[in-house]
Amino acid sequence: xxxxxxxxxxxxxxxxxxxxxxxxxxxxxxxxxxxxxxxxxxxxxxxxxxxxxxxxxxxxxxxxxxxxxxxxxxxxxxxxxxxxxxxxxxxxxxxxxxxxxxxxxxxxxxxxxxx
Amino acid sequence: xxxxxxxxxxxxxxxxxxxxxxxxxxxxxxxxxxxxxxxxxxxxxxxxxxxxxxxxxxxxxxxxxxxxxxxxxxxxxxxxxxxxxxxxxxxxxxxxxxxxxxxxxxxxxxxxx
Numbered sequence: 001x002x003x004x005x006x007x008x009x010x011x012x013x014x015x016x017x018x019x020x021x022x023x024x025x026x027x028x029x030x031x032x033x034x035x036x037x038x039x040x041x042x043x044x045x046x047x048x049x050x051x052x053x054x055x056x057x058x059x060x061x062x063x064x065x066x067x068x069x070x071x072x073x074x075x076x077x078x079x080x081x082x083x084x085x086x087x088x089x090x091x092x093x094x095x096x097x098x099x100x101x102x103x104x105x106x107x108x109x110x111x112x113x114x115x
Numbered sequence: 116x117x118x119x120x121x122x123x124x125x126x127x128x129x130x131x132x133x134x135x136x137x138x139x140x141x142x143x144x145x146x147x148x149x150x151x152x153x154x155x156x157x158x159x160x161x162x163x164x165x166x167x168x169x170x171x172x173x174x175x176x177x178x179x180x181x182x183x184x185x186x187x188x189x190x191x192x193x194x195x196x197x198x199x200x201x202x203x204x205x206x207x208x209x210x211x212x213x214x215x216x217x218x219x220x221x222x223x224x225x226x227x228x
Contacts, residue, residue: 004158033215042119042205042218043159056215091158103149104216108158 004107025094117142121219138206
């Protein structure tokens with residue numbers, strides 16, 4: 001059973017470009033979470049999605065960031081007009097159901113570097 | 116709002132030394148507790164978790180953690196560390212009724228031979 005997959009693993013962008021990060025949850029998981037990790041900090045929640053629905057985006061910056069989880073295909077985290085402060089590791093996690101009793105399984109992350 | 120505090124930001128040990136990493140949380144209700152490990156350049160892996168029952172939880176790779184409700188703590192322990200335990204360790208808390216974990220800022224463990 002394949003784990004959570006993310007691609008690309010590393011992404012380099014120049015300021016002003018767009019970054020698209022993809023996450024395929026574990027088989028059978030319909031809940032996806034995105035987190036951002038800055039150097040020497042813990043993970044910060046960004047957004048929680050189910051298929052075709054954004055459930056909670058309270059951790060998403062109000063501008064330039066968006067996320068989707070279409071009926072078919074991976075979840076996408078999109079960052080428009082990237083700035084140097086967007087440089088971080090972005091992790092996706094998935095779980096089979098909602099709830100505190102459901103363990104989240106993490107992907108390998110995408111390390112974004114904005115030049 | 117819930118918060119997690121990991122007091123030790125950097126820990127350096129020799130192989131075979133005993134390990135204890137502190138984790139304290141702040142939350143007004145029942146919680147689920149987790150420890151994750153992140154090896155250099157890799158993703159977070161679940162070490163162990165506590166939902167209910169025996170407050171002493173055994174995890175993978177010889178790790179264990181004890182939930183002490185009165186102290187709002189969930190410290191991670193290992194009696195004898197190995198060089199391969201060098202990694203970042205993150206404590207996380209989810210309050211019952213929530214689905215969003217709050218992570219501590221992590222403890223960087225270096226084990227030297």
